[in-house]
Amino acid sequence: MFTDRFLRDKRGAALEPDERAAIEAAVSEIRDIAARTTIVRAGQPLRHSTLLVEGIMSRYIDDREGVRQLAAVHFPGDFVDLHGFPLKVLEHDVQTTTSVRVAIVPHVALEQILAERPQLIRKLWFATLIDAAVHRAWLFRLGRLDAVGRVAHFLCETNARLVAAGLSDGHRFNLALTQTDLAEICGLTNVHVNRVMRQLREDRLCVFRSSIVEIPDPERLAVRGQFNPDYLYLEHPEPVMSPVEVP
Amino acid sequence: MFTDRFLRDKRGAALEPDERAAIEAAVSEIRDIAARTTIVRAGQPLRHSTLLVEGIMSRYIDDREGVRQLAAVHFPGDFVDLHGFPLKVLEHDVQTTTSVRVAIVPHVALEQILAERPQLIRKLWFATLIDAAVHRAWLFRLGRLDAVGRVAHFLCETNARLVAAGLSDGHRFNLALTQTDLAEICGLTNVHVNRVMRQLREDRLCVFRSSIVEIPDPERLAVRGQFNPDYLYLEHPEPVMSPVEVP
DNA sequence: CGAACGTTTGAGATGACTCAAGCGTTGTGG
C-alpha cells in the first residue's frame, strides 16, 4: 500500500514484508494536501515524518529576496522528511508541489517499531543517505554543468527514479512541474529554462509539454547531462520494462 | 584523543565518555597520508571508515573532462566516509587535500560496538545527516549566490565549523586551501576566485593570504554570503572564545 | 468571461569564462 514504493529497487535495502507491515501499521493518518502548501518550516520541531504516496513534494532554501533553491524533489515512495526523525528539526522548508496524498508516521510510532526491529534502522539510515548522495549529484549539476546540461541531468535522474517507482517506462513519464520549478531546481531563471527546453526540443533530446516528458533516446540525453545513475543505488539500473502508469 | 572533536558541540548529539571510549577502542590504526592522495574511489567496496584527526580532506565528483566539483570539505573531528558504512560503496571519490592524520575504524568493529550500544547508532546517523544538511547549504550557495557570495558563504561556514572544533577564534584561522580548491568548492574557475579574493580584500570583508583567513567583521561577511549557521546544528552558534590553536 | 498563471520571445546588460602571459614562492637535487 503506502509503502509499496519505499526503498523499492534500492540495492540491498528493500523492505521485508514484516518491515513493510510494521511501517504501515505505524501510519497514523492519510492526508490529502493541496498544491503549494508548506508542510514543514525550518526550525519548527517535528513530531512525525511524511511518506509521499501520490504527487510531488520539494525541499528548498530561499534567499534574502525570497528566490528559492530546491534541494530535493520527491516522488511517490519517498520518505520526504525522514531526516527530521534523528535531527528533530529541519533547517529547510518542505512544500507540496502538486496536490499530494501522504501517509503520516508519528515519530513515537517509529521509535516503537525500531525498538522491536533493530535491522530496520539501517534501512531508514540508508534511505536518508541516498538523499545525501542525490544532494551530491545536484552539487555536481549546479557546479559543473551548463544550463542545458543541468536540465538534461535532472530529467535523466527523474526518469531513472520514476522507472524504479514504476512511474516511467524509460522514455515517457508524467511530470507536473512548471518551468519555474525547473529553474528553482537547476539554479536558473524561468526565462532561461524556457530557452533550454526549446534547445532540448530542437536537438531531439527531450520534449516536455503539458506535464509529459518524452525522451526518445535516454542514452543521448544522459551524455548531454553527464548523467551516471550510480548515485541512486538502484538494484536494476537498466530501464525495467514493467507495468507502468502514465496518467 | 582521536574522537575529541567528533560531534563536538552538535546539538543533542555529543558523545558520552563511554561512547567515545568505545569508538577509540574500535580504531585499528592511525595513519599519516600525504597531500592529494585518493583514499576512496567511487564504486570500490569499503571495509572501514576514516575519522579525520588532522588536516583537510575532500569528497568530489568529476566531470567528463576531469573538472572537479567538491561535495564536501572535512576538518579534524569529521567522520569522513561514515556514509560508506551503511551504503557499503560510495558513488564519489575521497581525497586528502593537505597531508593528514586519520584514524581507521573497521566496519566490523563498528558493528560490534553498535550491537552493545543501541543509542550510538542514532548519533552516527545524526552525524551523516549533518553532512546532508551541509550539502543542502552548498546547493543554495551554488544555485543562488554570485561568485563573491559563494566564497563568502564558504568562509563563514568554515569559520563556524572551525570555531566549533576549537580551530578558529572566530576572526582568524588556518586554512590550507589553494584558490583552485576554492574554485572546485564554489563552482568557479581559479582565475575568477582570484578576482573574488581581491574583491573581498578591497571590501575589507576577508583577507586570505598564505593559508591564513582573517575576517575582521564576521557579521558583515555573513550578510554578503547570506550565511545562516542553523544547518550546522551547533549547540553554541555564537563564536565561543576558548583556547584555540592557530598554527 | 475574466483573472491568474504559465509560456514564449526580444533586446540589452553583465558576470563569469577562456586564453595567455608574467610574477612569486617553495622545495629539491646538483
Place this chain on the structure above:
DNA sequence: CCACAACGCTTGAGTCATCTCAAACGTTCG
C-alpha cells in the same frame, strides 16, 4: 647553497552564457 622546476597567484583582453526587464500570448479554472 644555488638554480631551476613546479606550483600557485595575479593581471589583461576578449568572448559568451545567462540574467534582467518587458511585453505578448496561451491555457486553465472559477
